[in-house]
Amino acid sequence: MKVLEIIDGETFGGITKLMLDIRNNIKDIDISFLTHVPLYDKNIKNSYTLNISRKTLKGKIIYNHRLRKFLKINKYDIVHINSAVFLYSFQVVIICKLCGVKKIVVHSHNTPHISKLRKIIIKILNPLYRKLTNVHLTCSSEATKSLFTKNDDVIMLKNGVDIEKYKYNEKVREEYRKKLNIDKKIVYGHVGRFHPQKNHEFLIDLFYEISLKQDNSILLLVGDGELVDRIKNKVKELKLEDRVLFLGFREDIDKLMNAMDYFLFPSLYEGLGIVTIEAQTSGLLTFVSKEIPEDANITSNFYKIDSFDKKEWTKKILNTKIKSRKNTYKEVIKKGYDIKDTSRKLEKIYKDLIK
Secondary structure, eight states, X not given: OEEEEEEOOSSOOHHHHHHHHHHHTOOSSEEEEEESSOOSOTTSTTEEEOOOOOSSHHHHHHHHHHHHHHHHHSOOSEEEEEXXXXXXXXXXXXXXXXXXXXXXXXXXXXXXXOOHHHHHHHXXXXXXXXXXXXXXXXXXXXXXXXXXXXXXXXXXXXXXXXXXXXXXXXXXXXXXXXXXXXXXXXXXEEESOXXXXXXXXXXXXXXXXXXXXXXXXXXXXXXXXTTHHHHHHHHHHTTOTTTEEEEESOXXXXXXXXXXXXXXXXXXXXXXXXXXXXXXXXXXXXXXXXXXXXXXXXXXXXXXXXXXXXXXXXXXXXTSOOOOOTTHHHHHHHTTOBHHHHHHHHHHHHHHHTO
């Protein structure tokens, strides 16, 4: 069986990482990846790129042309479209059908803002979309709304994490805190691309408030993206250069989380927020915005704050005592967020489609 994972997005993010982790746990299915732009590691097995940004109309046209050409040359039993953008997903579905793809899985991972006009378009096109696709997947109740209607048969596929990799490790914590020269600090952390969705502007303002009350606090920012220079300038303006570390794209996020004490995630929207599951697996106190779906609330270390008032966030964070991190991962397993369970469920979905 040959399956193609089409990933929407122009940076390496949580969705790509999730699907790669799933592939590592499915041994007897040939799974390939197709992305807009090359993955961070060009040596990743069976990974292809159309090598074009879709940010312009010209880019979208070229992308569609290259996608059609790719699917004509490369034949797959199943195409799995990972996107929460309905119009993009719908276009890819049409191209798949024109190229003879018989089985199509559509998967919503996010909750992008949808205008009134787009809601009307989705309502009109949904019957055809539903007819042309075979399996509808979602990562949360909120993410469901961006692609599907109440009438659609939707399967919940939880965004599992590698439990063994992310569970708390005291030795790794000591090693990384020394390596980063933060062993005597109270460490706050954030993982995510520098994109408006992730709300870095608020995050820096929030940390500034925290820094006024904690002389030994420090913030680790993991990720890259188009807004990184803007955020660096903001840090400079607030004279926080010595207290905010820009770590860029990293493959050792699990180890960095061991070094942190608090995880801050003030996103403006999320389908789930896979990194919040990883943070909770590591036993981190995890503070999130009101826009994070309740599905992400899987341990006693999860705190949702119902406003974007930085003083309210600061008060809540500073009044929350650090707990033991040793066994938090067990709560994650109980809630069904083990990557092994997620992989088994998706493997069964694929195999049932080809029976």
